[in-house]
Amino acid sequence: MNDNCNHCAGLDRSRLLHKAIAEAGKGLPAIEPGMPTPAGTGLSRRRFIAHGLGAALAVYGATRLDFRAFHEGIAEAATAPPQQVLVSIFLEGGADALSVLSPQGDPLYRKYRTSLALAGGTPLAEDTRLYWHPALGGLQQLYGEKKVTVMPAIGYTHADQSHFTSRHYWEVGATDTRLNTGWLGRYLDVVGTASNPLQGLSLDDTLAPSLATGKVPVAAITAPDQYDFWSNRVWGEVQDRMLETFGLFGRQPADPALRTAGGVAVQVDKLRNQLLPFQGQDGKPGYTSPVTYPTSDDDFPKKLAGLAAMLGAGLPLRAVAMSAPGEYDTHSDQPGALASGLQLTSDSLLAFQRDLEARGLANRVLVHVWSEFGRRAEQNGSNGTDHGAAGVGFLVGSRVKGQMVGEFPGLQSGLDDDGNVVATADFRGVYSSLLEQWLGVDAGKVIPGASSFQRTQLVA
């Protein structure tokens, strides 16, 4: 990480925090992420919903929704016809588009990337100047099956080079720093219901800003087998008795703060009991997948496996957001870090697609992979790259058209005054097209100034 990047320092710390939690978690017993499904567990769907999911949810924007309404909302929504699902996957840090799809056919590429230039591999059928990064075999395979749409220079004009600002623009679907609902959140405000928090599901530690709604509830899920409690030097039946006591804290006098604290303790008690069946055993999740996902210390493949299983169980999801594994803010020593993140992301997405196909769900799910910006054409002095403008994105799924959106503008005439690749497609146009063609709503209700952005046929 280069030290001339003020904003990256914060990015780094935010990651370290997550890492600190994860490492601290290593000291705790039996932490094995994964989401339950009826498959292989012998549970009926009703019990699955009651025991597995509702309980594991942190519900946002639904303070007046009590537990019963919540379960009923899910049950009700689950009986509705299946919805199209959009899965948003974020490459955090600004992925280097010129390595993801290296322009080996551009005469200036090796001049700008003196030590970082990639060589060999497979060119894209649609633009033979561009070569797939060697770690992206999974996406390349799906591209060959017409299941990947490539966006080689996606972004917006006058790209902001702050991680936070640019990411915010992508999350809210507008270049507006004050907008505080996400573009998927506003979509859910149009089509969603007040009783189904699962309609917008964040699969990260915190609620993804793109899912922030103005009206309807959305949820963040943690793996149910991570909801454990224990105490030092208390075990066996004494520990069981101890944990049973949470539920008794609910009997409190009229004081509102005491009642809140007691009430949450009772919720914790319910939740803990509901999740007991899903406490992982021997590191195995409480569901089975029809395909094999990559093995990794990172939870990403497990989250996708769990997501496919949840969709297989008929849960009423509409928009899902999660972060991809890997380190994309590659100011220094770029090659290794970039390759490992891309490899796991791509391999996992291939497995996810095959999983959906095996479950007969592939026509209902579309994956959008994005990053807040690309990186400078000319590499820096630390064998890395600094913040740029246009980035790279993909749409993955059986229903995508598989036709390039925008084009690679070339390094001769396609750079701005700062030496950054200019955008040839606007992310708000892609959002508008997805809303209209995939999610079936008027983009004008979701994206500010939607009519001014060019639409592309994205769905076959």
Added chain:
Amino acid sequence: MPSVAAYRGRFGPAQAERLLWRAGFGPRRNEAQKLAQLGLADAVHSLVYPGREHFVGPQPHDEKGRPLAPYDAWGHDHLWWLDRMIRTSRPLVERMTLVWHDWFATSNQGVGSQRLMIGQNNLFRAHGLGSFHELLNRVTEDPAMLVWLNGSDNSKYSPNENYGREMMELFTLGAGRGYTETDVRQNARALTGFRNDWKRNVGLTNFRYDPKYHDTGTKTIFRKRGAFTWKDSCRLCVTHPDHPSFFVAKLWSYFVPTAPDAHTAAALQQLYVKSGYEIRPVLAAILRHPALYTGPRMVKSPVLYTAGLLRRLGRPIDTSAWTWLDSMAGQQLFYPPNVAGWDDTRWLDTARWRGRWWIAQYALNPYALDPGKAKQPYDAKKLIHDAVGFWRNPALGPGTTVALQAFARNVVADARKDKWKQQQYPPMAQNALRHLIAVSPEFQTA
């Protein structure tokens, strides 16, 4: 001038304890008893005029015994401040520092320098009980704030409204109260002129006011015209007729969970204006107000909860775990969630309660009894008595007491048939009871 009501009931250890929670981080051993002996007026006086600071107890260190590196090591900023909360002789100064950290919420997520963040923190500490006008002046030219809300990006060549807007919306007037979008834009012009440099291996540096970048033209703010500068901006906001009501309502909300009645609010506003926008007299009046002693309890924030446990235990900072534990519970110092600060109505949910469970577990770690060796009475009542005594006899309501009794009786019954259980279960039960008390509704609130 209307007067502010003062509490006239009994001021015993229970009332003193509540004051110590609201105006500080909870009592140390015997502290509530000592404070109660002063009586209400002197007790409040001792908090708002605490004298020179000294620290009580051992120096903080990490788990390997190394001193904290608050400017450099990740998470040590949090530990550094938590240590002050635990050991300071001026708890209200630290508490007000926390209030201002929330009021002028600045996150290191955007600043990227623990040194600048701690610099701002020390500003809050030095000026937190003085003049609000002076505090606002200093915050406006504070480097961390200049970075956080783009004050040093705001020049006559390219105005940036970020600070100019939040100054009105979040810091002095409240959203949509007494200002227009034109006022925001004009205020941004008045605030131009701050600059800073960036240097390799140093980072952000040389924060300064450079008149070349200041827009010297005439501005119209709140219908007043002038060639205003940043100091005029601060003055215009503080002397705005809608500022005292905003100030009083916001300050009050940190100490009392129910809004003040109209008479109290008006009296506090008058007190504030007559004093020349001084914080201390308003604060002292709030701390003496009957609503603080007779009103409902407040949910502790995660940091207050952690500092309170450690003060009660007399345990110094000896592990860096508190940073991620408090984050898990929803409050990492120097990282408020956004410009509006933390949401005090959302400290507890199922995930955050679990964070507090681990905070309590870590707090109790060094005190855990070894079930194979420790001797504890095989008697439910005595076990509870000892556990409550471990925490220096806090007042527990009937709901919590019944829960503890049910647990202790069940464990004693479970052990009935086995001799070894009668030896090992009581120490385990003692560990469990201490932990259960630490997460009880009484300990989550004050």
